[in-house]
Amino acid sequence: MLIGPGRSPDARVVRDGPLTWAQHEWIQWIPTDTDTSYEDNICAAVPGRNLPVGQVVAAVRDVLARHEGLRSLVRRAGREDSLQYVCPVDDRLDDVIQVMDDEASFRRRFDTPWRRTCFRIGEQWPVRAVLDAAGGRVRRIDLVVDHVAIDPWGMRVLCDDLRHALHTRATGRASFPGPAAEQPIDVALSENSPAGRAYQRRALGYWERRLGEIGKALDGHVPFAPSRAPLGRPGDARPGASQPGESGQGEFRSCWLTSRRAGSAAGAIARATGVSPSAAFLLAFGAAVCAVERSSRAGIFAISANRFSAGAGRSVRKATMTMPVLLPAVCPDSPGAAYRRALADCAAQQLSGHRFANADPYATERMCEEILGGLYKTGVAYPRFSYMDEGVADDLNTLWPAGDDGFPGDADDRVVTFSPPRPLGARYMMTVLHRPAGAVFSLQWSDATGWGATAEDMLLYVEDLMVWAASECAGSPPALGGAGPAT
Template identity: 90%
Template structure:
């Protein structure tokens, strides 16, 4: 851990404040622990059978390009936290590890270095492990602490490393005087500039209005207390399959920190996931029919499921935004994701098809407007949540998080994509909800969707103390059913939570 009087035991190129997105992570997440690896973001890049020296040079090129990958972080609260950029050659031996003829590399996602617990005040938040044979590299495993990167940033990192590998193989410098990359310190200084302060006033005004709307819509709602069974039971046999323990999707680690906690005050955290061909294809059909993004369809389905579980006519959901609005930010690997509030309705019993289409359009509109103001001071927005939501603060009806990643971001991050598109279950009789082992750190309430045209993998996370354990499996199956029903142009009766599967 670090504190206000701490200074790095390293040479420093420059230092500066943390961005709001970094603050959102470090204010909640005890990163310097022996379980922090659970929120690492990992990917694999082909080594192209290049000589080890060329690959090492390419990794160095990427570290030189992105300051956040060679920085140390002092965690000391809102005012005193700082990041220190180090010279690129100072710690290459710590970052780059060459593994000659290791059989473990044959199993892409079962490698011990992916469980690195980075001490972000002492270590750079990145590791590159090279699978080499005969002096040539077959694969490069990248492991990065979430404080320095998000799923979008990992895609940028993989693209940059591939570019650097090609350039080094051709005997040339990869980046030169190319397009500028936004660095975390520069983003933080921009946030503190007069223009950044003016933006914050608008962003916090937006949050105050939206939270007020959520509080008003939920006024009078009484949160349900969890049963004893839900506090201890990790899952139950599936309605349409057999639940089984397993690892959670690596891409499903939270991308926004608000709403996460440690086991010390809430018990353990659990998750379950479902791989669904039907839901993935349904999302594409809904998008083509309505012009609305697949993320909005999944978000609305999640909100509808929350309403059903919480027995409420509305639910407040915090959707995660990529939060990148400039070309430089789009080329940066830095953590940028932040949340934005969305108010969603329960599925109407009268004219459900028309109500669904209206709700979907409104959901997409809220996403679009919310993206503009997602980058808000997380200390201020969390205080607003507590003050405005009152007794609803941190409850299942007004606190869940939602994350969506399409194939452009998620392909290299997820351990659980079926082997090829034909690996997705074909119909409702094959669907299996898989429960993962408990973890000491996690989201109180959260849904993550990893989507490609052939199918989707979506997961729920919850804390033992929330009461969602008993309903988690039904929620996933209900969300799948909702997506299929909506893709059928809302034909027939809508599905019900825990009810029969509608015809496809």
């Protein structure tokens, strides 16, 4: 069928349907009828195996045919009327697949203009596949997907499926035998079924209780609201560094730290306690928030993979959702015992929260505003936290720093790197990428939050807390802005 401009840009459509809650969780923050922000694209690189361009194009087509969300258009119209339209796989292949047959175009690292594609998701499929070829044979496929259609887990599935499709095209076998992948429209229909609505009632009840606990714990807290802070450290003379008010690029900022110490510390904590490294990083971030916000507790929204079935595990789509947790500051009295109790409680909150992360984001956001009141959208009760280990993020090899094991040789220099401003972003968020060899953690904030003045100290404090905890909490715990524990 053909859908006209009254419902969607002109396009042939195989089928249409509602959006999933996870898709809504993302698009509710994107202004309607605008380009999305390229910084939120999810990118990966897959070896081309030196196969002929034609075989690789056919393999990419196989993957697009398998996953409807990669060939869909999204009409954003609020909670009730947003729709997605699945297009025939052959309609826009020329727009999606680009062949760069040029010896000079090959780069060892993924640093290319198409990574910075700003998708217009109502008019474009949310994916690009750039084939880096020489002499008609493909050396690498660079994948760029808008976050509305994928998350890091989904990118791992996409890379696995593309590798499989390349192999089968090269050997002439059937591309994808066995069960079909779960499709976004089917998920959305399930979420709106009687069973899905029953789950929503339980999930929203859980959110109401947890937000009530956060609101009660923070009752009377005065939000921290310092003046705006510059992008980098005082005296930072990086070429092109902008200060607030000097650039029209936007008012969202970020910085990151690469740390071997924190990566190995997370593994040591996990082995000693049986608790996942994600809980240790989450607890450290919560303690950093408490230190900056001058509070004994902090409400954090941890991101859940939100995949609980075999079908979801085979799905290329955005599934991640948040769940509320309440975390303490580092206790000055008996800090070792307090840390171990807090870590166990943090892990328990993660486990229970995963069950109910897939909640209607419009309803949970309204709850946050109503229950948190004056703490709504403040640093003490609104930050996001994301954790990815190498099992999920390894295909996102563009995110790891350079080096034989993915980390530079001198990772103990405690250098925090600041990025240029951007037009869209998180008000407060920490993201952790973790390998046994090390970790990369980044902080995001908006100028309005004032976190820029403390961003560097926060990342270093998280690193110090991880190292201190891995030492079985020997000595005094580190302090925000301090020199860190001895190693």
